[in-house]
Amino acid sequence: MRPVVRRLLRPSQLQNAPPTFLLPSLLNTSQQSSPFSSTSSNPYPRDMNRERGVSTQRRTGLRQPVSISKTPLPKPVLDPKKRSKVEVDPDHGLWQFFHSKEKPMNTPEEDHAHGRAWTVEELRQKSWEDLHSLWWVCCKERNRISTESYERQRLDAGYGDAEARGRDAQVRVTMRGIKQTLTERYYSWQDAQQIAKTDTEVDLSGEGPAYTPMDYVEEGDVLEEETQLGTEVPLSSEAKPEAKAV
Amino acid sequence: MATQTAVRRGPKFGRKQVFLPNFTLTLLRTPNLPPTFASFIVPLNLNKLDLRDYLWHAYGIPVRGVRSYIQMQKVRQDKPNAKRPSPRKWFRPRSIKKMMVEMEKPFVWPEAPESFAEWDKETFDAAQEDRTKMESTFRPDWHTKPSAERGTIAEQAKALLKGEATWEPSLKGWEDVGEPVEVETNVRV
Numbered sequence: 001m002r003p004v005v006r007r008l009l010r011p012s013q014l015q016n017a018p019p020t021f022l023l024p025s026l027l028n029t030s031q032q033s034s035p036f037s038s039t040s041s042n043p044y045p046r047d048m049n050r051e052r053g054v055s056t057q058r059r060t061g062l063r064q065p066v067s068i069s070k071t072p073l074p075k076p077v078l079d080p081k082k083r084s085k086v087e088v089d090p091d092h093g094l095w096q097f098f099h100s101k102e103k104p105m106n107t108p109e110e111d112h113a114h115g116r117a118w119t120v121e122e123l124r125q126k127s128w129e130d131l132h133s134l135w136w137v138c139c140k141e142r143n144r145i146s147t148e149s150y151e152r153q154r155l156d157a158g159y160g161d162a163e164a165r166g167r168d169a170q171v172r173v174t175m176r177g178i179k180q181t182l183t184e185r186y187y188s189w190q191d192a193q194q195i196a197k198t199d200t201e202v203d204l205s206g207e208g209p210a211y212t213p214m215d216y217v218e219e220g221d222v223l224e225e226e227t228q229l230g231t232e233v234p235l236s237s238e239a240k241p242e243a244k245a246v
Numbered sequence: 247m248a249t250q251t252a253v254r255r256g257p258k259f260g261r262k263q264v265f266l267p268n269f270t271l272t273l274l275r276t277p278n279l280p281p282t283f284a285s286f287i288v289p290l291n292l293n294k295l296d297l298r299d300y301l302w303h304a305y306g307i308p309v310r311g312v313r314s315y316i317q318m319q320k321v322r323q324d325k326p327n328a329k330r331p332s333p334r335k336w337f338r339p340r341s342i343k344k345m346m347v348e349m350e351k352p353f354v355w356p357e358a359p360e361s362f363a364e365w366d367k368e369t370f371d372a373a374q375e376d377r378t379k380m381e382s383t384f385r386p387d388w389h390t391k392p393s394a395e396r397g398t399i400a401e402q403a404k405a406l407l408k409g410e411a412t413w414e415p416s417l418k419g420w421e422d423v424g425e426p427v428e429v430e431t432n433v434r435v
Contacts, residue, residue, distance in 0.1 A: 080277065086281045086352050086354050087352075088281075088351075088352060088353055088354050089351050092307075092351055092353050093301070093305035093306045093307035094273065094284060094305070094307065094349075094353045095353075096305055097273040098356065100356075101356055102356060103356055103357075103358075103359050104275070104355060104356050104357075104358060104359075107364040107365065108364075108365065108366075109364075132265065132266070135266055136304065139267065139270075139304070140304065140305075142270050143270055143271050143272070143273075146270045146271070146272045147271075147272050147273045150272050150274070150287070151275065152365070154275070155358055155362070156367075157359075157362045157365040157367060158362050158365030158366045158367035158368075158369070158370035158371075159365050159366050159369075159370050160365055175268070178266075179266065182266075
Protein backbone atom coordinates (compact mmCIF):
# COMPACT_ATOMS: atom_id res chain seq x y z
CA MET A 1 0.00 0.00 0.00
CA ARG A 2 1.31 3.36 -0.87
CA PRO A 3 2.36 5.57 2.04
CA VAL A 4 -0.13 8.27 0.96
CA VAL A 5 -3.06 5.90 1.10
CA ARG A 6 -1.93 4.42 4.41
CA ARG A 7 -1.81 7.89 5.89
CA LEU A 8 -5.29 8.59 4.62
CA LEU A 9 -6.80 5.53 6.16
CA ARG A 10 -5.43 6.40 9.63
CA PRO A 11 -8.38 7.73 11.66
CA SER A 12 -6.32 10.58 13.21
CA GLN A 13 -5.73 12.19 9.86
CA LEU A 14 -9.21 11.81 8.43
CA GLN A 15 -9.98 15.49 9.11
CA ASN A 16 -7.07 16.68 6.97
CA ALA A 17 -7.71 14.01 4.33
CA PRO A 18 -8.28 14.99 0.73
CA PRO A 19 -11.81 14.27 -0.51
CA THR A 20 -12.66 10.66 -1.24
CA PHE A 21 -13.32 11.27 -4.97
CA LEU A 22 -9.61 11.93 -5.43
CA LEU A 23 -8.70 8.46 -4.24
CA PRO A 24 -8.69 6.82 -7.71
CA SER A 25 -6.13 9.35 -9.00
CA LEU A 26 -3.89 8.72 -6.02
CA LEU A 27 -4.16 4.98 -6.49
CA ASN A 28 -3.40 4.99 -10.20
CA THR A 29 -0.42 7.35 -10.23
CA SER A 30 1.84 4.53 -11.36
CA GLN A 31 0.22 4.46 -14.83
CA GLN A 32 1.72 6.80 -17.41
CA SER A 33 -0.71 8.52 -19.76
CA SER A 34 0.48 9.37 -23.25
CA PRO A 35 -1.36 11.06 -26.08
CA PHE A 36 -2.70 8.99 -28.94
CA SER A 37 -0.88 10.99 -31.57
CA SER A 38 2.42 12.75 -31.41
CA THR A 39 1.20 15.67 -33.56
CA SER A 40 0.76 18.97 -31.66
CA SER A 41 -2.83 19.54 -30.64
CA ASN A 42 -2.90 23.19 -31.63
CA PRO A 43 -6.22 23.62 -33.46
CA TYR A 44 -5.34 27.10 -34.79
CA PRO A 45 -1.83 26.77 -36.16
CA ARG A 46 0.43 29.42 -37.66
CA ASP A 47 -1.44 32.57 -36.70
CA MET A 48 -3.59 31.48 -33.71
CA ASN A 49 -6.63 33.13 -35.30
CA ARG A 50 -9.70 31.10 -34.43
CA GLU A 51 -11.83 33.29 -36.70
CA ARG A 52 -9.70 32.63 -39.82
CA GLY A 53 -12.05 31.51 -42.62
CA VAL A 54 -15.13 31.63 -40.40
CA SER A 55 -17.88 33.75 -42.00
CA THR A 56 -21.54 34.22 -41.13
CA GLN A 57 -22.16 35.86 -44.51
CA ARG A 58 -20.87 32.87 -46.43
CA ARG A 59 -22.20 30.32 -43.90
CA THR A 60 -18.91 28.50 -43.48
CA GLY A 61 -19.68 27.23 -39.98
CA LEU A 62 -17.19 26.94 -37.12
CA ARG A 63 -13.74 25.43 -37.45
CA GLN A 64 -14.05 23.32 -34.33
CA PRO A 65 -17.30 21.60 -33.33
CA VAL A 66 -19.11 22.90 -30.27
CA SER A 67 -21.53 21.20 -27.91
CA ILE A 68 -24.57 22.15 -29.98
CA SER A 69 -23.02 21.17 -33.32
CA LYS A 70 -25.00 17.94 -33.40
CA THR A 71 -28.42 19.43 -32.56
CA PRO A 72 -30.22 20.42 -35.77
CA LEU A 73 -31.06 24.09 -36.24
CA PRO A 74 -34.76 25.02 -36.30
CA LYS A 75 -35.97 25.98 -39.77
CA PRO A 76 -38.19 29.08 -40.17
CA VAL A 77 -41.64 28.57 -41.68
CA LEU A 78 -41.57 30.88 -44.68
CA ASP A 79 -45.22 30.52 -45.77
CA PRO A 80 -47.32 32.79 -43.51
CA LYS A 81 -50.36 30.53 -43.94
CA LYS A 82 -48.53 27.55 -42.46
CA ARG A 83 -47.46 29.38 -39.32
CA SER A 84 -49.24 28.66 -36.06
CA LYS A 85 -51.89 31.17 -35.07
CA VAL A 86 -50.73 33.69 -32.46
CA GLU A 87 -53.00 34.22 -29.47
CA VAL A 88 -53.36 37.97 -29.06
CA ASP A 89 -54.45 39.33 -25.68
CA PRO A 90 -57.76 41.23 -26.15
CA ASP A 91 -56.49 43.81 -23.64
CA HIS A 92 -53.19 44.42 -25.41
CA GLY A 93 -52.22 48.09 -25.34
CA LEU A 94 -51.59 48.20 -29.09
CA TRP A 95 -55.32 47.69 -29.81
CA GLN A 96 -55.66 51.32 -28.74
CA PHE A 97 -53.95 52.30 -32.00
CA PHE A 98 -57.05 51.19 -33.92
CA HIS A 99 -60.69 52.22 -33.93
CA SER A 100 -61.90 48.64 -34.38
CA LYS A 101 -60.36 45.20 -33.98
CA GLU A 102 -61.84 43.87 -37.22
CA LYS A 103 -60.22 46.16 -39.76
CA PRO A 104 -56.99 48.16 -39.80
CA MET A 105 -58.67 51.50 -40.67
CA ASN A 106 -62.00 53.28 -40.56
CA THR A 107 -64.29 53.75 -43.55
CA PRO A 108 -64.71 57.37 -44.67
CA GLU A 109 -68.24 57.40 -43.20
CA GLU A 110 -66.97 56.27 -39.80
CA ASP A 111 -64.19 58.85 -39.85
CA HIS A 112 -66.62 61.62 -40.79
CA ALA A 113 -68.98 60.75 -37.92
CA HIS A 114 -67.31 62.95 -35.32
CA GLY A 115 -68.63 65.84 -33.27
CA ARG A 116 -67.27 69.33 -32.85
CA ALA A 117 -64.21 70.30 -30.85
CA TRP A 118 -64.38 71.46 -27.23
CA THR A 119 -64.87 75.21 -26.98
CA VAL A 120 -62.70 77.31 -24.71
CA GLU A 121 -65.82 78.31 -22.76
CA GLU A 122 -66.46 74.68 -21.87
CA LEU A 123 -62.82 73.98 -21.09
CA ARG A 124 -62.53 76.93 -18.69
CA GLN A 125 -64.79 75.08 -16.27
CA LYS A 126 -62.54 71.99 -16.19
CA SER A 127 -59.92 71.19 -13.58
CA TRP A 128 -56.18 70.67 -14.14
CA GLU A 129 -56.54 66.88 -14.02
CA ASP A 130 -59.50 66.92 -16.44
CA LEU A 131 -57.67 69.12 -18.92
CA HIS A 132 -54.55 66.98 -18.90
CA SER A 133 -56.59 63.78 -19.22
CA LEU A 134 -58.41 65.29 -22.19
CA TRP A 135 -55.06 66.23 -23.75
CA TRP A 136 -53.95 62.60 -23.57
CA VAL A 137 -57.25 61.41 -25.03
CA CYS A 138 -56.62 63.77 -27.95
CA CYS A 139 -53.02 62.52 -28.31
CA LYS A 140 -54.13 58.90 -28.52
CA GLU A 141 -56.87 59.73 -31.03
CA ARG A 142 -54.29 61.49 -33.21
CA ASN A 143 -52.05 58.42 -33.01
CA ARG A 144 -55.01 56.31 -34.14
CA ILE A 145 -55.76 58.62 -37.07
CA SER A 146 -52.10 58.72 -38.09
CA THR A 147 -51.73 54.91 -37.98
CA GLU A 148 -54.88 54.38 -40.04
CA SER A 149 -53.95 57.05 -42.59
CA TYR A 150 -50.54 55.49 -43.14
CA GLU A 151 -52.13 52.06 -43.61
CA ARG A 152 -54.77 53.44 -45.99
CA GLN A 153 -52.04 55.07 -48.05
CA ARG A 154 -49.99 51.87 -48.08
CA LEU A 155 -52.94 49.70 -49.17
CA ASP A 156 -54.07 52.34 -51.71
CA ALA A 157 -57.57 51.79 -50.36
CA GLY A 158 -59.30 54.82 -51.88
CA TYR A 159 -61.10 57.71 -50.23
CA GLY A 160 -60.85 58.59 -46.56
CA ASP A 161 -57.87 60.91 -46.37
CA ALA A 162 -59.95 64.11 -46.38
CA GLU A 163 -62.28 62.78 -43.66
CA ALA A 164 -59.31 61.73 -41.55
CA ARG A 165 -57.70 65.15 -41.89
CA GLY A 166 -60.96 66.81 -40.87
CA ARG A 167 -61.17 64.61 -37.81
CA ASP A 168 -57.54 65.34 -36.95
CA ALA A 169 -58.20 69.08 -37.31
CA GLN A 170 -61.03 68.94 -34.77
CA VAL A 171 -58.81 67.09 -32.32
CA ARG A 172 -56.10 69.71 -32.76
CA VAL A 173 -58.64 72.49 -32.14
CA THR A 174 -59.49 70.86 -28.81
CA MET A 175 -55.81 70.67 -27.92
CA ARG A 176 -55.42 74.33 -28.82
CA GLY A 177 -58.34 75.16 -26.53
CA ILE A 178 -56.75 73.26 -23.65
CA LYS A 179 -53.51 75.21 -24.07
CA GLN A 180 -55.43 78.47 -24.26
CA THR A 181 -57.32 77.72 -21.05
CA LEU A 182 -54.15 76.86 -19.19
CA THR A 183 -52.42 79.96 -20.53
CA GLU A 184 -55.33 82.18 -19.43
CA ARG A 185 -55.19 80.67 -15.95
CA TYR A 186 -51.45 81.24 -15.79
CA TYR A 187 -51.81 84.89 -16.80
CA SER A 188 -54.58 85.39 -14.20
CA TRP A 189 -52.32 83.89 -11.58
CA GLN A 190 -49.46 86.18 -12.64
CA ASP A 191 -51.73 89.23 -12.46
CA ALA A 192 -53.04 88.13 -9.08
CA GLN A 193 -49.46 87.89 -7.82
CA GLN A 194 -48.80 91.46 -8.93
CA ILE A 195 -51.92 92.78 -7.26
CA ALA A 196 -51.22 90.80 -4.10
CA LYS A 197 -47.92 92.63 -3.63
CA THR A 198 -49.74 95.91 -3.03
CA ASP A 199 -52.92 94.54 -1.44
CA THR A 200 -53.18 95.09 2.33
CA GLU A 201 -55.49 92.12 2.79
CA VAL A 202 -53.02 89.63 1.27
CA ASP A 203 -49.83 88.41 2.95
CA LEU A 204 -47.52 86.41 0.66
CA SER A 205 -44.62 86.10 3.09
CA GLY A 206 -45.63 82.64 4.20
CA GLU A 207 -45.97 83.52 7.86
CA GLY A 208 -49.57 83.58 8.98
CA PRO A 209 -52.74 83.44 6.91
CA ALA A 210 -52.46 84.56 3.30
CA TYR A 211 -55.78 86.39 3.13
CA THR A 212 -57.21 88.42 6.01
CA PRO A 213 -60.26 90.30 4.79
CA MET A 214 -61.15 93.58 6.46
CA ASP A 215 -64.20 93.37 8.78
CA TYR A 216 -65.99 96.22 7.10
CA VAL A 217 -65.12 98.77 4.50
CA GLU A 218 -65.41 102.47 5.43
CA GLU A 219 -66.05 104.99 2.71
CA GLY A 220 -63.09 107.11 3.78
CA ASP A 221 -60.66 104.18 3.93
CA VAL A 222 -61.41 103.08 0.37
CA LEU A 223 -60.76 106.58 -1.01
CA GLU A 224 -57.48 106.89 0.90
CA GLU A 225 -56.29 103.54 -0.46
CA GLU A 226 -57.00 104.51 -4.03
CA THR A 227 -55.07 107.80 -3.84
CA GLN A 228 -52.12 106.09 -2.16
CA LEU A 229 -51.86 103.42 -4.81
CA GLY A 230 -51.32 106.00 -7.55
CA THR A 231 -50.79 104.15 -10.85
CA GLU A 232 -52.88 100.97 -10.84
CA VAL A 233 -51.39 97.75 -12.20
CA PRO A 234 -53.16 97.17 -15.53
CA LEU A 235 -55.06 93.88 -15.66
CA SER A 236 -55.27 91.89 -18.90
CA SER A 237 -58.95 90.94 -18.58
CA GLU A 238 -60.58 93.60 -16.41
CA ALA A 239 -61.07 97.27 -17.17
CA LYS A 240 -58.87 99.78 -15.38
CA PRO A 241 -60.68 101.20 -12.29
CA GLU A 242 -60.89 104.95 -12.23
CA ALA A 243 -58.59 106.60 -9.67
CA LYS A 244 -60.60 109.26 -7.89
CA ALA A 245 -58.86 112.53 -7.20
CA VAL A 246 -59.39 113.91 -3.72
CA MET B 247 -36.12 25.83 0.90
CA ALA B 248 -36.69 29.61 1.01
CA THR B 249 -39.44 30.92 -1.32
CA GLN B 250 -37.87 32.72 -4.25
CA THR B 251 -40.39 35.47 -4.96
CA ALA B 252 -39.37 36.99 -8.27
CA VAL B 253 -39.86 40.68 -7.62
CA ARG B 254 -40.63 41.90 -11.12
CA ARG B 255 -39.80 45.55 -11.24
CA GLY B 256 -41.26 47.71 -13.93
CA PRO B 257 -38.88 49.25 -16.43
CA LYS B 258 -36.65 52.02 -15.13
CA PHE B 259 -37.93 55.52 -15.77
CA GLY B 260 -36.63 58.99 -15.12
CA ARG B 261 -38.24 61.37 -12.68
CA LYS B 262 -38.79 64.21 -15.11
CA GLN B 263 -42.48 64.91 -15.72
CA VAL B 264 -43.55 65.81 -19.23
CA PHE B 265 -46.74 67.84 -19.66
CA LEU B 266 -48.77 68.28 -22.85
CA PRO B 267 -46.53 66.42 -25.35
CA ASN B 268 -47.44 67.36 -28.88
CA PHE B 269 -46.41 64.64 -31.30
CA THR B 270 -47.84 61.59 -33.07
CA LEU B 271 -46.73 57.98 -33.13
CA THR B 272 -47.60 55.89 -36.18
CA LEU B 273 -47.76 52.11 -35.70
CA LEU B 274 -46.49 50.22 -38.75
CA ARG B 275 -47.49 46.83 -40.08
CA THR B 276 -44.50 44.47 -39.87
CA PRO B 277 -45.52 41.02 -41.15
CA ASN B 278 -41.91 39.85 -41.49
CA LEU B 279 -41.03 40.51 -37.85
CA PRO B 280 -41.95 38.19 -34.96
CA PRO B 281 -45.29 39.11 -33.37
CA THR B 282 -43.61 40.35 -30.17
CA PHE B 283 -42.04 43.19 -32.16
CA ALA B 284 -43.77 46.43 -33.16
CA SER B 285 -42.44 49.28 -35.25
CA PHE B 286 -43.35 52.96 -34.98
CA ILE B 287 -42.60 56.14 -36.89
CA VAL B 288 -41.60 58.59 -34.18
CA PRO B 289 -40.60 62.28 -34.19
CA LEU B 290 -36.95 62.90 -34.97
CA ASN B 291 -36.17 64.24 -31.50
CA LEU B 292 -37.70 61.34 -29.55
CA ASN B 293 -35.33 58.86 -27.95
CA LYS B 294 -35.61 55.21 -26.91
CA LEU B 295 -36.09 56.03 -23.26
CA ASP B 296 -38.90 58.45 -24.10
CA LEU B 297 -40.64 55.84 -26.22
CA ARG B 298 -40.42 53.21 -23.51
CA ASP B 299 -41.84 55.71 -21.01
CA TYR B 300 -44.62 56.78 -23.40
CA LEU B 301 -45.72 53.24 -24.23
CA TRP B 302 -45.83 52.24 -20.58
CA HIS B 303 -47.65 55.25 -19.23
CA ALA B 304 -50.05 55.96 -22.11
CA TYR B 305 -50.75 52.43 -23.36
CA GLY B 306 -49.68 50.13 -20.52
CA ILE B 307 -47.29 48.19 -22.78
CA PRO B 308 -44.20 46.86 -20.94
CA VAL B 309 -41.29 47.01 -23.32
CA ARG B 310 -38.16 44.83 -23.16
CA GLY B 311 -36.01 46.75 -25.61
CA VAL B 312 -36.08 49.45 -28.23
CA ARG B 313 -34.03 49.76 -31.42
CA SER B 314 -34.07 52.89 -33.52
CA TYR B 315 -32.90 53.89 -36.97
CA ILE B 316 -33.18 56.99 -39.10
CA GLN B 317 -34.03 56.80 -42.81
CA MET B 318 -32.63 59.67 -44.80
CA GLN B 319 -34.87 60.79 -47.64
CA LYS B 320 -33.88 61.26 -51.25
CA VAL B 321 -33.13 64.75 -52.48
CA ARG B 322 -36.08 66.16 -54.40
CA GLN B 323 -36.58 68.87 -56.92
CA ASP B 324 -39.96 70.26 -55.96
CA LYS B 325 -41.13 72.47 -53.20
CA PRO B 326 -42.94 70.47 -50.53
CA ASN B 327 -46.53 69.62 -51.53
CA ALA B 328 -45.94 70.81 -55.07
CA LYS B 329 -47.99 69.42 -57.95
CA ARG B 330 -45.99 71.19 -60.64
CA PRO B 331 -42.35 70.20 -60.72
CA SER B 332 -40.06 73.18 -60.14
CA PRO B 333 -36.69 72.09 -61.49
CA ARG B 334 -33.37 73.09 -59.96
CA LYS B 335 -34.90 73.89 -56.55
CA TRP B 336 -33.33 70.94 -54.75
CA PHE B 337 -34.09 70.07 -51.15
CA ARG B 338 -33.84 67.01 -48.96
CA PRO B 339 -37.05 66.19 -47.04
CA ARG B 340 -36.84 65.62 -43.31
CA SER B 341 -35.48 62.19 -42.30
CA ILE B 342 -37.82 59.62 -40.84
CA LYS B 343 -37.01 58.02 -37.50
CA LYS B 344 -38.40 54.53 -36.87
CA MET B 345 -38.23 52.57 -33.66
CA MET B 346 -38.67 48.84 -33.23
CA VAL B 347 -39.91 47.71 -29.85
CA GLU B 348 -39.82 44.25 -28.28
CA MET B 349 -42.85 43.59 -26.12
CA GLU B 350 -43.74 41.00 -23.50
CA LYS B 351 -46.95 39.89 -25.21
CA PRO B 352 -47.38 39.34 -28.95
CA PHE B 353 -49.62 41.45 -31.16
CA VAL B 354 -50.91 40.74 -34.66
CA TRP B 355 -52.46 43.44 -36.86
CA PRO B 356 -56.06 43.02 -38.00
CA GLU B 357 -56.34 41.58 -41.49
CA ALA B 358 -56.52 43.94 -44.46
CA PRO B 359 -60.03 44.00 -45.97
CA GLU B 360 -60.54 41.88 -49.12
CA SER B 361 -62.59 44.49 -50.99
CA PHE B 362 -62.14 48.24 -50.80
CA ALA B 363 -65.68 49.02 -51.89
CA GLU B 364 -66.35 50.95 -48.70
CA TRP B 365 -63.47 53.24 -49.62
CA ASP B 366 -64.77 53.55 -53.20
CA LYS B 367 -61.48 52.44 -54.71
CA GLU B 368 -62.77 52.29 -58.30
CA THR B 369 -63.89 55.90 -58.37
CA PHE B 370 -60.73 56.98 -56.57
CA ASP B 371 -58.44 55.23 -59.04
CA ALA B 372 -60.36 56.55 -62.05
CA ALA B 373 -60.23 60.09 -60.66
CA GLN B 374 -56.50 59.68 -60.01
CA GLU B 375 -55.90 58.60 -63.62
CA ASP B 376 -57.87 61.54 -64.96
CA ARG B 377 -55.95 63.94 -62.79
CA THR B 378 -52.59 62.54 -63.91
CA LYS B 379 -53.59 62.86 -67.55
CA MET B 380 -54.72 66.43 -67.07
CA GLU B 381 -51.58 67.35 -65.16
CA SER B 382 -49.34 65.87 -67.85
CA THR B 383 -50.77 68.37 -70.35
CA PHE B 384 -49.20 71.18 -68.31
CA ARG B 385 -45.74 69.71 -68.33
CA PRO B 386 -43.10 71.57 -70.41
CA ASP B 387 -42.30 68.44 -72.45
CA TRP B 388 -45.96 67.86 -73.37
CA HIS B 389 -45.48 68.88 -76.99
CA THR B 390 -42.45 66.65 -77.45
CA LYS B 391 -44.52 63.56 -76.77
CA PRO B 392 -46.90 62.07 -79.40
CA SER B 393 -50.54 62.94 -78.83
CA ALA B 394 -53.19 60.35 -78.08
CA GLU B 395 -54.72 60.62 -81.55
CA ARG B 396 -51.52 59.59 -83.33
CA GLY B 397 -52.36 55.93 -82.90
CA THR B 398 -55.84 56.17 -84.38
CA ILE B 399 -54.61 58.40 -87.21
CA ALA B 400 -51.96 55.81 -88.08
CA GLU B 401 -54.63 53.08 -88.18
CA GLN B 402 -56.86 55.13 -90.47
CA ALA B 403 -53.91 55.87 -92.78
CA LYS B 404 -53.04 52.16 -93.02
CA ALA B 405 -56.63 51.29 -93.90
CA LEU B 406 -56.72 53.99 -96.57
CA LEU B 407 -53.43 52.86 -98.11
CA LYS B 408 -54.55 49.24 -98.21
CA GLY B 409 -57.79 50.25 -99.80
CA GLU B 410 -60.01 48.96 -97.01
CA ALA B 411 -61.52 52.40 -96.50
CA THR B 412 -62.19 55.36 -98.79
CA TRP B 413 -61.94 58.95 -97.77
CA GLU B 414 -65.11 60.95 -97.44
CA PRO B 415 -65.48 64.47 -96.11
CA SER B 416 -66.94 64.57 -92.64
CA LEU B 417 -69.26 67.41 -93.61
CA LYS B 418 -71.51 66.00 -96.27
CA GLY B 419 -73.00 68.44 -98.75
CA TRP B 420 -73.50 72.15 -98.34
CA GLU B 421 -75.57 73.71 -95.63
CA ASP B 422 -78.32 75.94 -96.95
CA VAL B 423 -78.17 79.29 -95.16
CA GLY B 424 -80.55 81.07 -97.53
CA GLU B 425 -79.96 83.99 -99.89
CA PRO B 426 -76.80 86.07 -99.42
CA VAL B 427 -77.58 89.18 -97.43
CA GLU B 428 -75.54 92.35 -97.56
CA VAL B 429 -74.79 93.16 -93.98
CA GLU B 430 -72.58 96.18 -94.33
CA THR B 431 -75.22 98.66 -95.64
CA ASN B 432 -75.17 102.28 -94.45
CA VAL B 433 -71.64 102.02 -93.21
CA ARG B 434 -69.80 105.24 -93.03
CA VAL B 435 -66.06 105.00 -93.37
